[in-house]
Amino acid sequence: MIVIKRDVLTAEEFIDLWESVWDGAPACDQTKLALEHSAVTLTAFDGDVPVGMARAIGDMGLCYYIKDVVVIPSYQGMGIGRMMIDELLAFIKENGVRGTDIAVELCAMPDKIPFYEKFGFAANEAQRLRRYLEV
Numbered sequence: 358m359i360v361i362k363r364d365v366l367t368a369e370e371f372i373d374l375w376e377s378v379w380d381g382a383p384a385c386d387q388t389k390l391a392l393e394h395s396a397v398t399l400t401a402f403d404g405d406v407p408v409g410m411a412r413a414i415g416d417m418g419l420c421y422y423i424k425d426v427v428v429i430p431s432y433q434g435m436g437i438g439r440m441m442i443d444e445l446l447a448f449i450k451e452n453g454v455r456g457t458d459i460a461v462e463l464c465a466m467p468d469k470i471p472f473y474e475k476f477g478f479a480a481n482e483a484q485r486l487r488r489y490l491e492v
């Protein structure tokens with residue numbers, strides 16, 4: 358049985374889950390700082406084994422950004438991504454000001470857009486601007 362837990366994701370688990378689907382995982386100390394400052398992190402466990410993760414950053418009142426949604430390849434297509442997005446949206450609802458709307462945003466590669474559309478996300482004409490800043 359898959360269980361989703363909040364705020365137990367470690368930097369080491371984040372990096373392992375990242376490396377199951379992407380190259381170029383961030384450094385451990387940078388990841389640890391980012392997880393500590395996320396509004397919520399999720400880990401999907403099969404027993405003791407982390408098989409998925411997701412997190413949201415945000416201000417709780419007006420806006421959130423969903424990041425790093427990953428299900429390891431051998432567990433994809435089993436509904437775990439859906440469980441995690443549902444749980445992120447539940448967290449946002451639980452912690453917002455009742456009677457208001459909160460913007461929830463994310464960035465997706467074209468082949469993942471249909472996945473997010475299932476949860477009501479829709480693209481608009483805005484383009485993402487990004488730069489990296491050396492610290």
Ligand SMILES: CC(C)(COP(=O)(O)OP(=O)(O)OC[C@H]1O[C@@H](n2cnc3c(N)ncnc32)[C@H](O)[C@@H]1OP(=O)(O)O)[C@@H](O)C(=O)NCCC(=O)NCCS
Nearest residue numbers: 378426427428433434435436437438439465468469471472
């Ligand atoms: C994208 C990802 C998180 C989806 O997780 P998942 O556990 O495989 O998805 P689920 O099994 O919960 O699927 C939920 C629904 O979305 C659909 N879906 C999943 N991936 C899809 C895709 N790429 N395109 C269209 N539909 C998709 C499923 O068919 C399912 O539909 P249904 O509920 O109507 O039957 C997973 O494939 C993944 O980790 N990919 C690699 C990392 C990645 O690209 N993350 C997204 C960053 S933007």
